[in-house]
Amino acid sequence: MRTWMKSSYSSTGATCVQVRSPREGVTEIGDTKKPEGPTLTVPHAAWDHFLDQVATGRTAYGRLRPQFLPDGGFTLTDTATPGSPTLVYTKAEWDAFELGARAGELAALTLRES
Numbered sequence: 001m002r003t004w005m006k007s008s009y010s011s012t013g014a015t016c017v018q019v020r021s022p023r024e025g026v027t028e029i030g031d032t033k034k035p036e037g038p039t040l041t042v043p044h045a046a047w048d049h050f051l052d053q054v055a056t057g058r059t060a061y062g063r064l065r066p067q068f069l070p071d072g073g074f075t076l077t078d079t080a081t082p083g084s085p086t087l088v089y090t091k092a093e094w095d096a097f098e099l100g101a102r103a104g105e106l107a108a109l110t111l112r113e114s
Contacts, residue, residue, distance in 0.1 A: 005111060006032060007100025010093075017076075017089060017097040019047070021111040029064075029076065031087050038085035040064070040078045044108035054101040068094075 002020045010016035015033040022028050027047035030039040042064060050064040063080040072091030078084040089097070100106050 002111065004030065004032075005106060007096045007105055008103070009096040009099035011096070015090065016093050017087075019106055019111060021108065027108055027111060029087065031089065031093075038087070040076065040081075040084055040087060042078055042080075044111075046080075048108050051101045051107060054098055055104070 002022065004018040004020045006016040006018045010032075015031065018030045018032050020028050020030075021044070022041070025044055026041050027044055028039050028041045029047070030037065046063050049062045053059060053061050063078055065077050065079050066074045067077070068074045072094065074089055074094050076087045076089065097106075104110075
C-alpha cells in the first residue's frame with residue numbers, strides 16, 4: 001500500500017488532510033489527527049474533480065461534500081456512499097489543503113506515482 005501524502009503547505013507537526021492510493025483506481029482520504037481512521041475511499045475521478053473545484057474556487061464538488069463550519073474548519077463526506085464516515089478538519093487544515101490543491105500536489109496521478 002502506498003504511503004500517505006499531505007500538502008507541503010502543512011506546517012511541521014500540523015495536522016492535515018492526508019491521501020493515498022491504496023489500490024488501482026481509488027483515492028483514500030484520511031486525517032493525520034486520526035491515523036487509525038476513519039477514511040473515505042472514492043474513485044480517482046471523483047477525487048480529481050473535487051481537487052479541481054477547490055483549486056479553482058468553484059463549488060460543484062460532486063460526491064465529496066465539504067461542509068464549512070463557523071470556526072473556518074470543515075467536514076468532508078462522501079454523498080455517494082450511504083453511511084460513510086464524516087471527517088472533521090480545522091481551518092488550518094483547510095488552508096493547507098486548499099493551497100496544496102491549487103499547487104496540484106494531491107492529484108490522483110501524483111498518488112499513483114508515489
